[in-house]
Amino acid sequence: xxxxLNILKKNQLSVTxxxxxxxxxxxxxxxxxxxxxxxxxxxxxxxxxxxxxxLQTFVEKGIIHNIPTTDNSILYALCKDNCxxxxxxxxxxxxxxxxxxxxxxxxxxxxxxxxLPKGFTQKQTxxxxxxxxxxxx
Amino acid sequence: xxxxLNILKKNQLSVTxxxxxxxxxxxxxxxxxxxxxxxxxxxxxxxxxxxxxxLQTFVEKGIIHNIPTTDNSILYALCKDNCxxxxxxxxxxxxxxxxxxxxxxxxxxxxxxxxLPKGFTQKQTxxxxxxxxxxxx
DNA sequence: GGGACATTTGCAACATTATTGCAAATTTCC
DNA sequence: GGAAATTTGCAATAATGTTGCAAATGTCCC
Ligand SMILES: [Mn+2]
Ligand SMILES: [Mn+2]
Ligand SMILES: [Zn+2]
Ligand SMILES: [Zn+2]
Numbered sequence: 001x002x003x004x005l006n007i008l009k010k011n012q013l014s015v016t017x018x019x020x021x022x023x024x025x026x027x028x029x030x031x032x033x034x035x036x037x038x039x040x041x042x043x044x045x046x047x048x049x050x051x052x053x054x055l056q057t058f059v060e061k062g063i064i065h066n067i068p069t070t071d072n073s074i075l076y077a078l079c080k081d082n083c084x085x086x087x088x089x090x091x092x093x094x095x096x097x098x099x100x101x102x103x104x105x106x107x108x109x110x111x112x113x114x115x116l117p118k119g120f121t122q123k124q125t126x127x128x129x130x131x132x133x134x135x136x137x
Numbered sequence: 138x139x140x141x142l143n144i145l146k147k148n149q150l151s152v153t154x155x156x157x158x159x160x161x162x163x164x165x166x167x168x169x170x171x172x173x174x175x176x177x178x179x180x181x182x183x184x185x186x187x188x189x190x191x192l193q194t195f196v197e198k199g200i201i202h203n204i205p206t207t208d209n210s211i212l213y214a215l216c217k218d219n220c221x222x223x224x225x226x227x228x229x230x231x232x233x234x235x236x237x238x239x240x241x242x243x244x245x246x247x248x249x250x251x252x253l254p255k256g257f258t259q260k261q262t263x264x265x266x267x268x269x270x271x272x273x274x
Numbered sequence: 275g276g277g278a279c280a281t282t283t284g285c286a287a288c289a290t291t292a293t294t295g296c297a298a299a300t301t302t303c304c
Numbered sequence: 305g306g307a308a309a310t311t312t313g314c315a316a317t318a319a320t321g322t323t324g325c326a327a328a329t330g331t332c333c334c
Contacts, residue, residue: 014280014281014282014329014330014331015330015331016281016282016283016329016330017283017329018282018283019282035320035321036319036320046283046284047283047284047285048284048320048321049283049284049285049321049322049323050282050283050284052320052321052322053282053283066207067207068205068206068207068263068265069205070203070204070205070211070263071211072209072210072211072291072292072320073209073320074207074208074209093251093253095253095257098260106253106254108254109251109252109253109254112249112250112251113249114230114246114249114264114266115246116230116232116243116246116266116268117243117245117246117271118271119270119271119272119274120232120266120268120269120270120271120274121268121269121274122266122267122268123235123267123268123269124266124267124268125264125265125266125267126205126207126263126264126265126266126267127251127262127263127264128205128262128263128265129251129253129257129259129261129262129263130259130260130261130262130263131253131257131258131259131260131261132257132258132260133256133257134254134255134256134257135256137256137257137258151300151301151302151309151310151311152301152302153300153301153310153311153312154300154312155311155312156311172291172292173291183312183313184312184313184314185291185292185313186292186293186294186312186313186314187311187312187313189291189292189293190311190312209291209320209321
């Protein structure tokens with residue numbers, strides 16, 4: 001409970017019901033969450049618009065980061081690295097389980113080097129691995 | 138023109154106007170295309186639903202593959218490797234240019250090894266790099 | 275704690291994107 | 305060319321995302 005407040009205050013965000021609740025969901029979830037997951041978990045307590053805006057704010061502040069997917073949705077996960085407002089530096093691989101469908105941040109698997117052809121400049125690299133997770137094995 | 142027909146026939150697809158046109162777009166495009174791009178390029182010649190279904194069919198047959206994005210859209214690109222129905226094995230890195238916004242298949246940059254923790258099984262790995270492409274440099 | 279001020283929320287309206295069933299049109303195959 | 309199979313377009317519906325604005329909530333200072 002204290003952790004929640006610390007995170008919000010550290011990021012100069014006013015402490016509101018929805019922000020507390022949504023941030024709590026992330027803290028208690030082992031995997032990544034989509035907008036739809038949050039709507040389900042909160043069961044309509046907050047307006048859809050509020051959820052969109054909260055997620056956007058959290059991303060801007062560097063509290064959560066997003067994970068690319070191939071199915072027209074965006075997944076969000078807590079930044080456990082020290083991300084700052086406007087500048088994420090999550091440097092880990094993401095894993096999507098084909099069985100349980102969870103998306104997990106592999107904090108300890110870092111993004112490998114990628115050698116680009118001449119003329120290309122690299123700013124960010126996302127690595128998403130899919131397969132079977134250790135729980136579903 | 139012959140290439141078009143070959144691809145469709147090889148995949149046991151009947152040759153229709155929309156399939157020819159959409160496949161042609163991919164053959165002539167250096168980058169990846171989104172559903173919206175196709176709608177624009179065909180300027181309403183085909184129903185939105187037809188485009189959805191065509192893309193889905195092409196993916197199932199292994200004619201195109203999709204590229205994960207972080208903005209609620211799916212990008213599609215020609216499979217230049219030998220993908221078969223139900224089994225893609227595109228093994229290359231994708232590059233998204235922050236300037237021209239094009240997505241390019243880097244056919245010659247192969248996916249690096251990723252060491253997963255114990256218990257995890259790897260089926261597919263997507264690597265998406267963003268930055269500045271050689272044309273925009 | 276109370277009140278002024280700044281911020282956030284919810285609602286409503288609207289826009290965009292995606293899915294489904296079904297009849298009409300097209301394609302294939304003989 | 306014609307029967308059978310496949311594909312398409314339309315319409316209806318669902319799901320997802322955006323914006324402006326007034327009401328509600330949170331912050332800060334006394
Ligand atoms: Mn992560
Ligand atoms: Mn590709
Ligand atoms: Zn799993
Ligand atoms: Zn470019």
